[in-house]
Amino acid sequence: MCDERLSRGAVCPLLLPTPRRHLPRGLRRHEWARSIECRVTAFQTGSSFSAPQASDNPPAIILGGGDIAVPVARSLGSAGIDVHALGTTPDPIRHSRYCAAFTDLGAGQGVQERWLEWLQHGPRGAVILPCNDDGLELVARNRQTLLELGYRPVEGRDDVMLAMLDKGRTYELARRAGLETPRSIEVRTNKDIDAAAGDSTYPCALKPLHSHLFAKRSGTDAKLLVVHDRSALESGLTRLLGLGLEMMVTEIIPGGEDQLFDYHSYIDRNGEPLFHFTARKLRQFSIHFGIACYRVGEWIPDVAEESLRFLQGAGLRGLAYVEWKRDARDGRLKLIECNHRFTPLGPLMERSGIDLPLLVYNQVVGRPGPPVDSYRRGLHLWDPEKDVRAFLAYRSRNEITLAQWLRSLLHRQTLPIFRWNDPRPTVAYCLRLFVRAARVLTGRSRISRGTPEHWKAENRQLAEP
Template identity: 25%
Template sequence: MENKAVVLGANYYIGLSTIRCLGMHDVHVAAVDYAWEGSYGLESKYCSETLIGPHYKEDPEGLVTFLINYAKQQTSTPVLIPTADPYVEFVDAYLPELREYFLIPQTEQGLYTKVMDKGTLHTLASEHGVAVPETVEVDDEDFVQKVDEIIQYPCLVKPVDSPAFVAKFRRKLFQVSNQEELLEKVQQAKDADIEVIVQRIIPGFDDHMYTFDAYLNQEAKVTHWVTCQKLRQFPINYGASVYTQQKYVPELYDLGAKFLEGIGYKGFAEIEFKKDAETGRYYLIEINVRITNLNHLLYKTGINIPYITYRDLTGDPLEPKAIQEDKNMVFWYAYEDLLAVREYIKTGQLSPKKVIGSYFRPKAHAIWDPKDPKPAIAFGKKMAGLVVDKVTKKS
């Protein structure tokens, strides 16, 4: 295949999974990160090239120049695939320049950012008839009164820009139980110069979280899709998927495809929904506009998103496909799932018996692959190093 694939991000399993999904189809993969240390995805046998470039935040202009210089050396236009939110924001910020030298699904600058931004996303969703949790802006003069009347406690203080919030607080949001906590957490966010909103908690355990994962072609039409159900996440209750099953839920296609096509979206997106335990209504929670945590599960069930993207952009699209049955397959990120299980049991949300019973199913592992073991070994060394550092500091 003449066109190379440039994968941005190799220090997390999403990048690793993307590299594997392309490399196994003999696509030349150039994996890019800003440091060798911790970038275990660069150890994959499916990497044709490993490149260390400037940091996306510390030197974005340098990274643009680095990537364009690489593309200029190629005989065919490379496909550019970001695998983490900061890389998506980077690509969106420099989309016109990068599109001159790379094949990128999105053509409208700002749409990625608009969809990642909780405020503008909720406006878009409401305009297209998709339910979102009741929300109050903290800049409103009477926002505390509105929270009391519209949302009530407990409620959530959520970031408008998730990557910045997670980088600062190492969590996706704050849950608050009263007015005092609300004001404290809102002030913490303001002190960090991070915009937040206040949102109602949709009732239901973590298994009421669902995803609609879809690819939209250059006509902004859904060509491939699959739906999943979260079973456990970390941090618990408001975190990322660590144990998730593929589950056919046709209603999510009706909601998700209509919305994404309606806003003219192109490329891959994952919409997270929560099903209200009391009403059964699905609420849009957020959208991931890069390759997802569940990528290996999607691949194992028959939807190879990175390769679908590659083929579509290089002018040889794959046949449309949807997974319209239950495959009894689960995604498992063992390291964080074990941390999550401890918390679920400690808080009485799950029993040991239920947890143990859940493990006897075919799995799509986040990192481990017997055909490509080096990344898992590198990840193990990384974790061992962190443990040694903690023990050393304590002593």
């Protein structure tokens, strides 16, 4: 039985990293006070005291992640750890005061090869933390090379990491553990299309087996495409397979957005969880089949139990995220996906009292803590830009009114990127939105034939109704 409160011993501040001088003044005072407290304790007990220096903290290298990477950098940078980020031009992390160095290596095809080339000359001894699937795949396929170069890759079993990047394999592991998944058919070649079309009920969803490859090659940020008849399914699969993608045709589990649940944990070397964190989605964008733009932290016991059952059954070690949906037909949880890395839940977990990036970092370097005895519940994570767009889409379908939307926001909100002591990532993000909107309004945003954007425009009939 999972327990929301896990008994963990307190960690002496001596074992935690020491901040650098350039950190915000309030943080320096806090760490100075902790150092004095430990000095007093050492004097009273007669033990020796030797405060760790910034040089004792191996640097951290963040691989990709976009917005997800920002709270990771803030957590580690606040603890006095040099953060090196590899990303692309629009990434807000490049503007964060907690990012010691940013290298623009682009995204898309060949990004893993470019990262590996950079790592040939990167800071030795650094902890490597993937914030997207490309980073995770790089670690899983090149762990031995990274170790030989002197790096410390994030903890995990590489075969399980790769399995979690393949939704077909993920579902197979879930069913082997006795858990339920959506009814699905894998489509890896053109020969599989007829069987999938004949066995599917409509509407159904076309879902990529490898999400990071789908994002690169299709030019859409959608998680899946919904089709309403056999003709749309066949044409959609033919086009997607032509892009070198492997797909899955899956049933659409009935139920609202508020029946989608998240679980985060860290499974140690003995297969035991260091904490449990659960949350409920409230709205998504794109609506019904997109990414959460509003969610709340709640303790949901059966989500924690089923998630731990899946993770231990799969043999996963390290950082883990599991998504579920409760089926409106029978009330049972169905596995949606599992990610072996940091996710957009980071700011909500931080606000709730779980410093996940520092916990992961300390596990890699062999330090204890920070301990997680409990966390605050009922806190909300709100993405204003995406939620406004979601509201307009929901209202166009008469699924929500303005009054209902406003009432749902009458809580103290946690924002994905904004922090008063580190505002530049938010400023850069808003400027990018402004420029994008201006291009659309002035007609300067063009879609060229043959580009992924053109493919996306041609296939709007495959998107959700």
